[in-house]
Amino acid sequence: MSAHDELIEPRPRGALGRFRAFREERPHLFLLVLMMLVAFFMMDPRTWVVLTISGLAMGAMVFLMASGMTLTFGLMNVLNLAHGAFISLGAFAGATVLVHWLNVQAGEASVWANLAAVLPALGFALVVAGLIGLLFERLVIKPVYGDHLKQILVTVGGSIILMELIQVVWGPNEIPVPRPETLTGAFLVPESLPVIGGVALEKYRLVAVILGLAVYGLMTWVIERTRTGVLIRAGVEDREMVEVHGYRIRLLFLGVFVAGSALAGLGGAMWAMYREIITAHMGDELMISVIVVIILGGLGSIKGCFYGAVLVGLINLYVGYLEPRLAAVATVGLMVGVLMWRPQGLIPVIKV
Amino acid sequence: MMQRLLSGDYPRSRALTALLLIIGASLALGPFLFPGVRAFSMLGMICVFIIVVASYDLMLGYTHIVSFAHTMFFGIGAYGVAMATDALGNGYGAVLAGIGGAVLLTILLSLLLGLLSLRVKAIFFALVTLAVAFAFLSLVTQLYNLTGGEDGLAVRVPRELGPAFRPFDEPWVGFDVVGFFSGLFSDPANAFKDALFDVRVNGRHLVYYIAFLSAVAVFLFLLRMVNSPFGRVLQAIRENEFRAQALGYRTVFYRTAAVIVSAVLATLAGVLFALINRYVNPENTLNFELMVFILLMCVIGGMGTLYGAVVGTALFLLAQNYLQDLLKLLAGQVEKGSMLAELVGPDSWLLWFGLLFVLSVYFFPSGIVGQLRLWAARRRQRRAGNGGASRDGVSAQGESHAS
Numbered sequence: 001m002s003a004h005d006e007l008i009e010p011r012p013r014g015a016l017g018r019f020r021a022f023r024e025e026r027p028h029l030f031l032l033v034l035m036m037l038v039a040f041f042m043m044d045p046r047t048w049v050v051l052t053i054s055g056l057a058m059g060a061m062v063f064l065m066a067s068g069m070t071l072t073f074g075l076m077n078v079l080n081l082a083h084g085a086f087i088s089l090g091a092f093a094g095a096t097v098l099v100h101w102l103n104v105q106a107g108e109a110s111v112w113a114n115l116a117a118v119l120p121a122l123g124f125a126l127v128v129a130g131l132i133g134l135l136f137e138r139l140v141i142k143p144v145y146g147d148h149l150k151q152i153l154v155t156v157g158g159s160i161i162l163m164e165l166i167q168v169v170w171g172p173n174e175i176p177v178p179r180p181e182t183l184t185g186a187f188l189v190p191e192s193l194p195v196i197g198g199v200a201l202e203k204y205r206l207v208a209v210i211l212g213l214a215v216y217g218l219m220t221w222v223i224e225r226t227r228t229g230v231l232i233r234a235g236v237e238d239r240e241m242v243e244v245h246g247y248r249i250r251l252l253f254l255g256v257f258v259a260g261s262a263l264a265g266l267g268g269a270m271w272a273m274y275r276e277i278i279t280a281h282m283g284d285e286l287m288i289s290v291i292v293v294i295i296l297g298g299l300g301s302i303k304g305c306f307y308g309a310v311l312v313g314l315i316n317l318y319v320g321y322l323e324p325r326l327a328a329v330a331t332v333g334l335m336v337g338v339l340m341w342r343p344q345g346l347i348p349v350i351k352v
Numbered sequence: 353m354m355q356r357l358l359s360g361d362y363p364r365s366r367a368l369t370a371l372l373l374i375i376g377a378s379l380a381l382g383p384f385l386f387p388g389v390r391a392f393s394m395l396g397m398i399c400v401f402i403i404v405v406a407s408y409d410l411m412l413g414y415t416h417i418v419s420f421a422h423t424m425f426f427g428i429g430a431y432g433v434a435m436a437t438d439a440l441g442n443g444y445g446a447v448l449a450g451i452g453g454a455v456l457l458t459i460l461l462s463l464l465l466g467l468l469s470l471r472v473k474a475i476f477f478a479l480v481t482l483a484v485a486f487a488f489l490s491l492v493t494q495l496y497n498l499t500g501g502e503d504g505l506a507v508r509v510p511r512e513l514g515p516a517f518r519p520f521d522e523p524w525v526g527f528d529v530v531g532f533f534s535g536l537f538s539d540p541a542n543a544f545k546d547a548l549f550d551v552r553v554n555g556r557h558l559v560y561y562i563a564f565l566s567a568v569a570v571f572l573f574l575l576r577m578v579n580s581p582f583g584r585v586l587q588a589i590r591e592n593e594f595r596a597q598a599l600g601y602r603t604v605f606y607r608t609a610a611v612i613v614s615a616v617l618a619t620l621a622g623v624l625f626a627l628i629n630r631y632v633n634p635e636n637t638l639n640f641e642l643m644v645f646i647l648l649m650c651v652i653g654g655m656g657t658l659y660g661a662v663v664g665t666a667l668f669l670l671a672q673n674y675l676q677d678l679l680k681l682l683a684g685q686v687e688k689g690s691m692l693a694e695l696v697g698p699d700s701w702l703l704w705f706g707l708l709f710v711l712s713v714y715f716f717p718s719g720i721v722g723q724l725r726l727w728a729a730r731r732r733q734r735r736a737g738n739g740g741a742s743r744d745g746v747s748a749q750g751e752s753h754a755s
Contacts, residue, residue: 079475143714148475152418153651153713156644160706168700284640288486291479328490332483339468339480 028297028307028346031338035311039318046199051317057205059313060212061274064267065286066293067219067305068260074236074300074349076253078141079148081155083264083290084283085162089132090125090265091272091282092170095177097121098273114180122269129265130258132162137257159283166280174279177272179204208270215263216306223302232256236300236349288328289316292335298345307346357572359579363659365728368721372659375666379564383557384526387549392560394673396628398666399563400621403570405649406661407617412647413656414578415610416590420643421465421481424488425615427638428461429454429622434505434632435498442508447627454619462615466608489638504633507626509559514630517555526551556628563624570617575658577613586610590656645672648709654719663720668705675701 023030040048069083098121105117140158144150186200223229234242235249243249271286272278293312297304312331319330338346354362363369378385382395404426411417432454433447440446465484469477492499499505511517528547535543551557577583588596589603597603626632636642645668653664679701695703716723 079478140710149416149418150713150717152478153647154710156647157706157710157713160644161703161710164700164703164706168695168703172699288483292483295476295479295483325491325494329487332487335480335483336468339476 027342028304028311031311031346032307032314035314035318039314042318042322047321049199050201051321052314053201053209054205055314055317056310057208057212057274057313058316059310060208060216061267061270062286062289062293062312063212063306063309064215064270065264066290066297066309067215067302068257068263069290070294070297070300070305071232071236071256071302072253072260073294075232075256076145076235076239076249077148078145078257079151079155080141080257081152081287082136082140082159082162083261084287085159085166086129086133086261086264086283087268087271087286087290088163088166088278088280088283090129090268091177091278092166092175092268092280093128093265094121094125094269095175095272095278096170097124098177098180099175109181111182114182118180118183118273122266125265125269126262129268130262133258133261134254136162136261137254141257163280163283170280172280174277176277177275179273179276183207183273204274208274211270215266216302219302228252228255289331292331295335296338296346298348300349301345301347304345304347304349359572359576361575361579361658363721363725365721365724367728368659368663368724371663371724375662379567382564383560384524384551385529387526387528387531390673392556393628394669396560396563397625398669399560399567400625400628401646401649401665401669402567402662403621403624404618405646405653405665406571406574406658407614407621408646408650409655409658409661410574410578410586410614410617411610412650413654413660414583414590415586415607417607417611418478419465419481419611419614420478420640421485421488422614422618422646423638423640423643424481424485425458425462425618426622426625426642427488427492427632427634428458429619429624430626430632430637431492431499431505431622432457432619433623433626434507437508438505442510444510447510447623451620451623454623455616458615458619459612462612463608466611469607469611485638485643486640489634489640492638493634500633502634504631504635507630507632509555509627509630512555513559513627514555517558518552519558520553523550523552525549559624559627563628566620566624570620571658571662574617578658582606582609587656648705652709652712652719654721654723655717657719657721657725660719660721667720671701671705675704 036052039051043051065083065087068086069080072078072080098117102117102120105113108114136158140154141151144154183204186202187206189199189201221229223232231242231247231249231252235252239249268283268286271282275282289312293305293308295308296311297306297308311334315330315334316327320327342348363372379395379399383392386392386395404422408419408422411419411422429451433450436450436453437446440449465477465481468480493501495501496503526549528549532543532547535546539546578586585596585601585603585606588599588601589606593603622637625637629636649664649668650661651664652668653662654660676699712719718726
């Protein structure tokens with residue numbers, strides 16, 4: 001809040017005033033706390049802990065997938081509806097490593113052997129999705145800059161082509177992806193702890209939360225602390241101004257696009273191990289969550305994307321527990337509600 | 353007469369006129385020209401999807417609104433009839449109740465979507481509709497005691513519209529065009545006689561002609577609409593929304609109206625689909641893939657030209673039904689099990705169509721119809737013989753509705 005604003009609006013006083021200020025200035029935290037509180041009173045505390053951790057895990061994975069799309073849109077005004085295809089691509093690439101190339105290591109019970117399978121799988125997913133992303137940007141998106149309608153059409157077409165190619169390479173059937181040995185099973189909270197004692201937390205979900213937080217931290221660091229990050233933020237705010245200063249924003253954008261596709265691939269590979277079964281069209285289904293997340297968070301905002309992903313993950317799990325049939329409806333309902341309240345999203349960065 | 357019917361919007365290309373006449377004649381006499389169940393059901397689908405795609409074109413091509421909720425409205429129509437007949441029996445009252453309920457729900461939902469798009473900008477509309485359509489699909493799949501879930505519902509059509517209804521005792525005579533021409537090569541003497549076949553007219557033919565006449569009526573209605581002052585405003589919004597606003601048009605009103613009209617027509621198409629297909633499930637009415645197909649038909653035929661909806665639909669459904677046979681033939685030629693065999697395999701027809709789609713967005717942004725009109729305009733220009741090459745290009749571009 002600038003000094004000017006403070007002159008007009010004095011610091012809020014009293015509990016209600018502070019609450020209002022909190023709601024308006026930090027809508028993402030407000031919504032998060034509200035949702036967790038409401039859920040807390042609707043279920044058993046132990047269930048609540050398990051669901052919250054699972055929701056965070058799902059949010060972390062969706063964040064990986066969505067972050068690339070929100071940046072591509074923020075930076076270059078490109079709406080890439082083929083993003084879902086990169087999720088599928090990463091899932092299949094990761095599955096290839098786990099199922100065919102390093103299946104021996106993945107099957108062993110030692111942590112190190114498993115890591116030797118999982119890390120290459122995630123790395124391969126990252127590389128494959130990134131490389132195809134590079135190709136995709138050059139061939140498909142480059143000719144249609146600045147034209148939203150054509151972008152939508154071309155990327156929908158590109159998405160069809162990519163998904164069909166996945167089916168040509170990996171076959172049209174679902175592929176089961178067994179989780180590596182040490183990542184299966186759950187981790188028991190010691191009985192001695194109050195309230196949550198004895199709760200079983202699935203190991204893989206904890207890993208997903210940690211990885212998601214790590215990537216979020218890394219991205220925040222890159223965006224807030226490095227020179228590239230400064231350029232990206234400046235580019236999101238005012239592209240022409242950055243170009244005037246002599247930076248080749250096209251190159252920067254290409255980098256962001258490739259990184260975004262690679263992250264989508266990473267998210268896809270994580271999702272493959274989470275669900276333990278993959279199809280070529282899994283990207284289409286995840287795209288809905290991704291879209292809800294980037295709209296919720298405000299297009300172009302990494303922070304908004306993170307909180308949006310957590311919100312979507314949590315509401316999915318909470319509503320899925322209370323009334324499984326309404327999970328998807330609740331997700332979209334959340335989006336519509338937020339749009340009514342704040343048309344620009346929770347943490348708006350750019351004006352669309 | 354023609355002027356009034358087509359609202360002054362002629363095909364403006366001889367090739368296109370010929371193509372449209374062929375499609376029109378094939379549809380009008382369809383059941384008597386092409387024997388077999390597969391051909392008959394495809395003809396019905398062409399009629400239904402001409403309505404769907406033409407109404408989609410009103411949004412996409414004429415106003416540049418990208419909606420991914422068109423299948424949702426289509427599904428509302430189909431499920432409306434299916435659920436009403438499921439609950440009330442196979443009378444006409446049930447069908448009408450289904451139609452009424454579906455149309456009301458559609459108007460309400462599309463109004464809400466339109467109002468939501470007032471608050472958010474154009475690009476959001478595509479994303480919001482995508483999410484809402486997905487939520488609807490999941491709702492229909494999950495509420496299986498109402499909708500039958502993944503299994504879907506059988507539609508109990510009134511007796512007069514079913515195969516059991518036989519208005520004529522005598523079979524009518526049909527003439528197999530495809531068989532006749534292939535017969536000319538193999539057995540010219542008996543080609544004509546062999547091509548004749550019996551058509552037992554039943555209730556399904558009645559439904560088919562209801563669908564056909566509806567398609568014609570909707571097409572002419574839309575043609576009238578886009579060439580009316582209302583349609584001109586939509587096109588003005590497409591070209592430059594800000595300027596249209598500055599001229600004093602309430603663009604929000606026009607955009608919402610376009611969305612509602614288009615949605616209601618899609619609902620009616622859904623009703624016809626339910627009556628023809630007599631079976632609805634999420635796969636054949638609400639799937640995201642179906643939405644992509646509608647987009648493909650619209651763009652390949654030509655956005656912003658209603659004739660494109662007819663050409664695109666006919667071409668796409670032909671390809672969907674018969675390209676697979678062709679690819680199977682081709683796949684037989686190459687080595688089994690190789691990557692090439694997978695690429696030309698019958699399952700990957702969509703790959704080729706996707707490629708065609710992307711290329712056509714780049715090189716023929718105005719689709720088949722736009723391209724035919726462009727060529728026709730160039731030829732006219734050349735015949736007129738005045739003006740150089742540069743003027744030729746300029747006026748030719750003005751002729752097409754390239755966006």
